[in-house]
Amino acid sequence: MSVTVSQYAAECAAQGMRGDYTRCRADFTVPQDYGVYSEADQAVWRTLCDRQTKLTERHAHHSYLDGVAALGLIDRVPDFETVSAKLSAMTGWTLVAVPGLIPAEPFFDHLANRRFPVTNWLRSMDELDYIVEPDMFHDFFGHVPILTQPDFADFMQRYGEKALELIPLGGDRMVTRLYWYTAEFGLIREPGQDLKVFGAGLMSSFSELQFAAESGKANRVPMDIETIMRTGYEIDAFQRAYFVLPSFEALNRQMAESDLAAIVRRYKDDAPLDPAALPARKAAA
Ligand code: HBI
Ligand code: FE
Secondary structure (H helix, E strand, O other), X not given: OOOOHHHHHHHHHHOOOOOOHHHOOOOOOEOOOXXXXXXXXXXXXXXXXXXXHHHHHHHEOHHHHXXXXXXXXXXXXXOHHHHHHHHHHHHOOEEEEEOOOOOHHHHHHHHHXXXXXXXXXXXXXXXXXXXXXXXXXXXXXXXXXXHHOHHHHXXXXXXXXXXXXXXXXXXXXXXXXXXXXXXXXXXXXXOOOOOEEOOHHHHOOHHHHHHHHXXXXXXXXXXXXXXXXXXXXXXOOOXXXXXXXXXXXXXXXXXXXOXXXXXHHXXXXXXXXXXXXXXXXXXXX
């Protein structure tokens, strides 16, 4: 039984969350209402993009950079409808505006239908380096450009579909880990290529992007879906493991070939694996 908008709106207000959930539709979306963005918002957007692109140009997978170029999102706060028209022509994905984090079930349902929820408010100038709740910069600058990459676009839809199947089996924590270590903190090293970043949590973080891409102290582990689903994580520190894909296609293949329901049934009550203890020595050559 998923939570109603009014129940969720009351919970979010009680927790002091930034978004206004009182105007949500039943699927937790709201109109973007571009007119609400002030010149201060536009200045924050430009400041964040100018600073972050200096890093993404160096460390982002080329498909992210191609997506930025194709969607054009740097100089002004993006208009979601305009971007959706371009994005849907490329991989069938569109954007929906939300007031912030929404319940898991509608979130996964949006992904299963190639709709990516993007938060409609932007952090303020004195929150540039870190913000507790994902804002429009994290969701848009971090998550959207890579949705132009066809294999990853397929993965995100398949992930949404699978998540809806696995939650009733008690797989909510394991499903969230799969999102965390790919869509949020994923790395990729294709044969003969340098290590590159595609995860949105890295793409939108000034400090962690450099750490994950450059530091000798980062624990980089070959991507394995079962291990990912069993491995815990923390939300307010640098990750103690980053999983490295050999290709986006390999992620889809593992998703298609793995019996995720069996993995959930087998490990759902186990203590999470410690990411710091994962063997990096096998890390992709
Ligand atoms: N809601 N708007 C929004 N964005 C998210 O990334 C998000 C969410 N709700 C749930 C959720 N993520 C998690 O369940 C995923 O990280 C798996
Ligand atoms: Fe995110």
